[in-house]
Amino acid sequence: MNEGGGRVCVIGAGSSGIAAAQVMHAREIEFDCFELGSEVGGNWRYMNDNGMSSSYLSLHINTSRRTTAYATYPMPADYPDYPSHFQIAEYFDAYVDHFGFRDHIRFRTEVTHVEPAPGGTWNVRWRSLDAGEESSGVYSAVLVANGHHWDARWPEPAFEGQTSFEGAEIHVHDYKTPDVLEGKRVLVLGIGNSATDIAVEASRVADAAFLAMRRGAWIVPKYLKGKPTDELTNAVTSRLPITILRAGLKRQLKQAIGEPMDYGLPEPDHKLAEAHPTVSSDLLPRLGHGEITVKPNIAAFAGGKAVRFSDGSSEEIDVVVYCTGYKITFPFFDEDLISAPDNEIPLYRRVVSPQHPGLYFIGLCQPLGAIMPLSEAQSEWVADLVEAKVGLPEVTEMQREIARERERMAKRYVASKRHTIQVDFDPYLRSLKRERKRRRGAGRLLARSR
Ligand SMILES: Cc1cc2nc3c(=O)[nH]c(=O)nc-3n(C[C@H](O)[C@H](O)[C@H](O)COP(=O)(O)OP(=O)(O)OC[C@H]3O[C@@H](n4cnc5c(N)ncnc54)[C@H](O)[C@@H]3O)c2cc1C
Numbered sequence: 001m002n003e004g005g006g007r008v009c010v011i012g013a014g015s016s017g018i019a020a021a022q023v024m025h026a027r028e029i030e031f032d033c034f035e036l037g038s039e040v041g042g043n044w045r046y047m048n049d050n051g052m053s054s055s056y057l058s059l060h061i062n063t064s065r066r067t068t069a070y071a072t073y074p075m076p077a078d079y080p081d082y083p084s085h086f087q088i089a090e091y092f093d094a095y096v097d098h099f100g101f102r103d104h105i106r107f108r109t110e111v112t113h114v115e116p117a118p119g120g121t122w123n124v125r126w127r128s129l130d131a132g133e134e135s136s137g138v139y140s141a142v143l144v145a146n147g148h149h150w151d152a153r154w155p156e157p158a159f160e161g162q163t164s165f166e167g168a169e170i171h172v173h174d175y176k177t178p179d180v181l182e183g184k185r186v187l188v189l190g191i192g193n194s195a196t197d198i199a200v201e202a203s204r205v206a207d208a209a210f211l212a213m214r215r216g217a218w219i220v221p222k223y224l225k226g227k228p229t230d231e232l233t234n235a236v237t238s239r240l241p242i243t244i245l246r247a248g249l250k251r252q253l254k255q256a257i258g259e260p261m262d263y264g265l266p267e268p269d270h271k272l273a274e275a276h277p278t279v280s281s282d283l284l285p286r287l288g289h290g291e292i293t294v295k296p297n298i299a300a301f302a303g304g305k306a307v308r309f310s311d312g313s314s315e316e317i318d319v320v321v322y323c324t325g326y327k328i329t330f331p332f333f334d335e336d337l338i339s340a341p342d343n344e345i346p347l348y349r350r351v352v353s354p355q356h357p358g359l360y361f362i363g364l365c366q367p368l369g370a371i372m373p374l375s376e377a378q379s380e381w382v383a384d385l386v387e388a389k390v391g392l393p394e395v396t397e398m399q400r401e402i403a404r405e406r407e408r409m410a411k412r413y414v415a416s417k418r419h420t421i422q423v424d425f426d427p428y429l430r431s432l433k434r435e436r437k438r439r440r441g442a443g444r445l446l447a448r449s450r
């Protein structure tokens with residue numbers, strides 16, 4: 001069966017896929033959206049039957065309601081500043097129904113293979129989970145929105161003696177409720193947002209909670225001056241040099257909460273805003289209560305349930321929760337076509353694959369801020385490209401810009417697999433706006449007109 005025709009294919013109906021679908025629908029661009037699970041919302045659908053959600057029961061967004069909402073659809077005014085995953089999933093449902101494109105989403109349908117086809121088109125294969133039926137179609141463009149926080153990254157390489165550890169080991173991707181920590185001696189590894197959340201949960205139910213990390217982090221509270229912290233910068237202030245923004249935020253943090261070292265955390269080996277922000281208003285008081293013990297990195301598993309740390313200390317541990325991040329993975333591409341070893345994937349403006357006309361990535365970025373409004377803006381740009389309203393620079397120019405951006409980000413952020421797709425929220429939005437203006441009628445038209 002050959003479906004598709006000149007249409008656009010959207011892979012995934014998480015917050016990025018539905019943003020893409022909304023824009024295609026509004027522009028009357030014909031599209032099919034394929035979704036593995038039974039519902040929209042991806043990561044934000046707790047216990048999603050796609051098996052890919054990393055939400056745990058207590059999860060709330062850490063980007064505030066107003067900065068997280070799509071530009072075209074505000075969150076309900078009676079939502080709190082930091083809604084729960086249940087509320088966020090409800091918001092996504094309301095968004096889809098408000099714009100009326102649910103019938104374009106093929107639920108319980110897995111995209112299994114995507115490859116280039118003659119004439120610059122793309123051959124997409126999919127499998128219906130219920131009927132078990134395989135089908136394929138040729139699409140003029142493919143918008144990949146399969147998410148980048150579902151494929152658990154375990155410590156690489158494994159720690160010495162790890163395979164003989166007699167306690168339990170889980171990755172936070174599989175963590176749902178704190179009952180698995182109750183009465184246990186729990187070690188949480190990492191100092192990102194997952195690690196701080198789980199360490200705080202452990203501190204309430206575990207027999208002992210340890211938080212180990214290989215470097216320190218600047219902890220940012222959810223509120224400063226009575227406002228959600230991410231509302232303190234805006235499109236205007238974001239034009240200031242990072243050094244000035246950093247100095248301002250550092251001063252406010254110092255006044256409000258002091259420094260991480262005041263609570264027994266190690267001094268970060270980097271400046272504020274040189275790492276993805278660790279946002280927590282709960283961690284520091286739990287440290288202050290002595291309910292969480294800070295440790296340096298794991299050095300080795302020392303037999304039985306013993307864990308030795310890099311400062312030579314040891315603890316008996318029942319459960320290790322690895323909060324060590326995620327891999328960027330595309331199971332439907334042949335690896336030699338597109339892959340992201342060590343989370344590196346060279347894309348122009350984090351969206352366009354220069355060598356693969358018609359292939360676009362939505363939401364594959366890690367902002368200092370929320371992803372949803374960026375996915376929406378990316379989709380508007382991609383719709384312009386699909387409609388051939390704008391063009392792209394030559395491949396070599398895109399590659400040069402990718403290299404320049406990579407260099408800029410390497411200077412800006414700590415070298416880590418979690419910082420390979422970073423963008424600064426407002427400057428990035430501005431760069432997309434420029435793409436939508438400057439390139440009108442110029443450059444190489446990669447997209448076919450419909
Ligand atoms: C615990 C946690 C908390 C977070 N908190 C925030 C926050 O507060 N603010 C923020 O902005 N970001 C946050 N993030 C980042 C998160 O990535 C985004 O919020 C958001 O989920 C990205 O949406 P997405 O659509 O790109 O990916 P996902 O939500 O992962 O959705 C991808 C969708 O694609 C579908 N899919 C995948 N493969 C296929 C396939 N082969 N065929 C068909 N369908 C497929 C999946 O079923 C899924 O529905 C958080 C991430 C985690 C893990």
Ligand SMILES: NC(=O)c1ccc[n+]([C@@H]2O[C@H](COP(=O)([O-])OP(=O)(O)OC[C@H]3O[C@@H](n4cnc5c(N)ncnc54)[C@H](OP(=O)(O)O)[C@@H]3O)[C@@H](O)[C@H]2O)c1
Nearest residue numbers: 060061062155156190191192193194214323324325416418
């Ligand atoms: N809304 C919320 O409240 C919330 C909650 C959880 C997660 N999130 C989001 O979900 C995404 C993923 O967050 P995450 O915390 O799961 O992952 P992450 O941000 O990638 O952080 C991974 C952490 O593990 C450390 N690490 C990785 N490999 C290690 C190793 N081998 N040994 C020791 N430490 C290692 C990293 O250290 P290095 O820095 O040294 O690499 C880092 O501290 C982020 O976007 C985050 O904002 C949001």
